[in-house]
Amino acid sequence: MSLVLVTGAAGRIGTVLRGGLPERGWALRCLDVVPIADVRPGEEQFVADATDLAAMTDAAQGASAIAHMAGISGESTWPTIRNANIDGTYCALEAARQAGVPRVVLASSNHASGYTERPDGGGLLREADAPPRPDTYYGVSKVTMEALGSLYAERYGLDVVCLRIGSAFPEPTTTRQLSTWLSPDDTVSLVHAALTAPAPGFRVVWGVSDNTRRWWDLTAARELGYEPADDAEVYAEALIEAHGEPDLSDPVHRRVGGEYTTADFDAENFPA
Numbered sequence: 001m002s003l004v005l006v007t008g009a010a011g012r013i014g015t016v017l018r019g020g021l022p023e024r025g026w027a028l029r030c031l032d033v034v035p036i037a038d039v040r041p042g043e044e045q046f047v048a049d050a051t052d053l054a055a056m057t058d059a060a061q062g063a064s065a066i067a068h069m070a071g072i073s074g075e076s077t078w079p080t081i082r083n084a085n086i087d088g089t090y091c092a093l094e095a096a097r098q099a100g101v102p103r104v105v106l107a108s109s110n111h112a113s114g115y116t117e118r119p120d121g122g123g124l125l126r127e128a129d130a131p132p133r134p135d136t137y138y139g140v141s142k143v144t145m146e147a148l149g150s151l152y153a154e155r156y157g158l159d160v161v162c163l164r165i166g167s168a169f170p171e172p173t174t175t176r177q178l179s180t181w182l183s184p185d186d187t188v189s190l191v192h193a194a195l196t197a198p199a200p201g202f203r204v205v206w207g208v209s210d211n212t213r214r215w216w217d218l219t220a221a222r223e224l225g226y227e228p229a230d231d232a233e234v235y236a237e238a239l240i241e242a243h244g245e246p247d248l249s250d251p252v253h254r255r256v257g258g259e260y261t262t263a264d265f266d267a268e269n270f271p272a
């Protein structure tokens with residue numbers, strides 16, 4: 001069994017990975033700044049801050065890969081974002097380098113390119129056509145994550161796969177998420193693919209399920225071996241009945257980052 005260090009293991013995605021990765025042959029070492037309530041048989045647990053380089057390097061010893069999920073998972077103040085998301089990502093990559101871990105999977109986000117719009121005339125948006133256009137300080141931290149990943153891949157030869165995750169929740173709860181949902185099973189499938197693809201080098205791929213209303217191209221993720229199984233469309237009738245048919249001219253549906261691109265998401269609205 002290969003050992004993977006999962007940071008942010010107590011969070012939503014971390015919990016999903018703890019459920020699904022062992023079935024795919026991974027032994028889990030879990031790290032989070034808060035203790036995991038229900039440590040499972042066979043799991044190792046580290047309670048540590050991802051910005052503590054010594055602790056991260058210690059936790060990375062002997063691992064085949066790091067799946068770095070720890071961080072602030074939405075908009076916040078600049079100091080909060082900078083510390084957890086930017087310093088934390090630096091520590092994950094530097095710990096991998098120092099501990100000789102060859103691969104790091106990074107939880108990037110659609111908000112790294114939040115202001116990018118739907119392609120004219122419909123069609124699917126490739127990652128290559130979605131350059132850094134962060135919609136928030138949170139989005140800036142994901143652009144920086146991808147930049148740090150690129151640096152560590154090019155300079156130190158690490159394999160670094162950045163997942164631009166859409167909406168990773170148990171089920172979609174808004175009509176936007178009919179396009180952007182990443183189901184729990186597909187989250188496991190995507191992270192497993194990113195952990196096992198032969199010699200990926202540096203990659204940035206969208207992380208969404210095979211949603212009927214998806215407009216982010218999955219070719220690059222599929223090249224890693226990702227095989228999405230779910231489609232948010234099964235929730236469409238109920239969500240449209242509750243919220244109405246999506247207006248595709250609304251920024252919420254027109255831009256990659258959805259509501260994060262609106263005035264409500266100014267950082268000053270987010271307390272420390």
Ligand SMILES: NC(=O)c1ccc[n+]([C@@H]2O[C@H](COP(=O)([O-])OP(=O)(O)OC[C@H]3O[C@@H](n4cnc5c(N)ncnc54)[C@H](O)[C@@H]3O)[C@@H](O)[C@H]2O)c1
Pocket residue numbers: 007008009010011012013014031032033034048049050051068069070071072073074084088107108109110164165166167168169
């Ligand atoms: N859920 C989504 O839809 C989504 C979408 C795009 C990107 N992401 C990214 O995926 C990652 C995981 O998201 P999530 O939904 O599980 O978020 P979450 O908030 O549920 O979990 C994040 C976890 O990270 C831990 N954490 C925060 N700061 C830490 C630190 N300094 N050191 C150690 N642990 C720390 C928290 O305690 C928490 O358990 C985040 O980086 C997030 O930005 C999530």
